[in-house]
Amino acid sequence: MILPQSRASGVSNVHEARIALGTRLRELRQRADMTGRQLAESLSWQASKISKIENGKQTPSDDDIVAWTGATDGESERADLLASLHTLEVQHAEWQRQLRTGLKPHQNEIAEINARTRLFRVFESTYIPGLLQTAEYARSRFAQSITVFKVRNDINEAVRARMQRQDALYRPEKRFHFVLTEAALRYRLCSPEVMLGQLDRLVSMTSLPNVKLGVIGFDTAYVVAPAHGFWLLDDERVMVETFSAELNLAQPQEIELYSSVFNELSAVASYGRSARAIITRVIDDLAQQLPAE
Template sequence: MAVSSSSSVQAARQVLADRLREICRDAGLEGKQLAAACGWHPSKVSRIATAKTSPSADDILAWCQACGAEEQAQDLIASLRAVEGMWIDWRRMEQTGLKHAQEGRLPLFKRTRWFRCYSSWLMPGLLQTYGYTEDVLRAVQRRRVAIDDVADAVAARMDRQRVLYEGQKKFAFLIEESVLHNALGNADMQVEQLEHLLTVGTLPNVSLGVIPARTGRTRMPVEGFWIFDKSQVNVELVSGYLTLVQPSEVGAYADTFAMLADLALYGDKARGLIASAMASLR
């Protein structure tokens, strides 16, 4: 499993390691004895017990069998799966194509009532036009995905945008002004995207803020992130997809969103920046 530096992931891995160490202690076994029973080198037991190495499901099963605690194995394996779900590298997430990755996030979007999104380099997915999405996902497919299911993936993302119009949901989007000038596709496609942004920004349940590119700002751009209610943050990094659920980390991103929101322009001023970007394209 790829290891993230996130404290949420590390804390979960440590809890799993602590439970395995307790099982070994309750069985009255030393690390060398456990290693011999499992047919491992003693250093492997040490690495797992100190959360330096993440065990596999087979490792957990062997550990529990050696300690006479087979009944705990499935619960621990379930905990392992939960830890693995916190950090997923792109190759693993997209190994069956981009459509599956798009569809897999839909349930989370459907059950969330308060979305907050900050983007420093691309138009947020819920605000993208078909053409913009196609260009984004085509670039992703060419860079790292062997399967070409871009058309299906675009359709899945377009379908996900229905959450903007369903139920009593609230959306707050923050984008850097540079996003308005992102050189994706041709000028006509970019103008279409900006016109769509103006339209979605008028929805009563949508707050759209544009952070102007100006000197003297007090907060630098950070990685793009989504906040789902008050329970989860997702961050798209170069190497993978990070899910944060630890309250302190969710709170840190919420505080960052609030500070960035103070820098943004809204209403007529935001629309003025968007109109200026459109004029430069024409």
């Protein structure tokens, strides 16, 4: 059977990740100076299971990795290997595959993740984060997705789902730290009228007690380049959106890296009155471009 291109690509990515995991397990076995048969005997497994896992033909379970690292003195790498396993199927989720049933189901999936998250650290260099969007701005963003990915138009349902997600902003047990570039406030991703409403909302968001909103102005000297946006959810997951896919990263070293990058970006951002001054300046510039009544 020939798979559709997007599905085939998804299967290929998962297979490559499974092979990479198997390669790391093989390296542990070799460092322990054990043959596949010796490892199998020590674990009371069939030798074929070792071969299948190492060659990416079988996905190991959590218990398999715990047993493998214990038998090969690889306990120090156990956490990383388990993280690789847990993100194997979701680390590269193509938009075509995620959105094939429409936009709303994906919004519901994100809402479930948000419900479990207590600390949100969000950096965006291009557009306003979904949790801060007005309904009109969200509609513009979803319209782009429909145009690019040719998916079912359930834009009204998707907008409602995104607005419902924003209830999390008013949950006192949750904390939010957003950092935006001034460019994200100025890009023409919607009409000027819609963007003015969006900028007004950002100003109001700075007054929420559990929301910290930073803006990096154009005149700021960067220590780390604002290469792309990302979401850090607690210390468990990094979500990165590309044109083709949503990447879900969960390796401890990836969490640490993105935490460090976020700290560098947030350190040069303006907050409070200074952040509102940047937003107000953008509002004034945009208002001047509207036709006179």
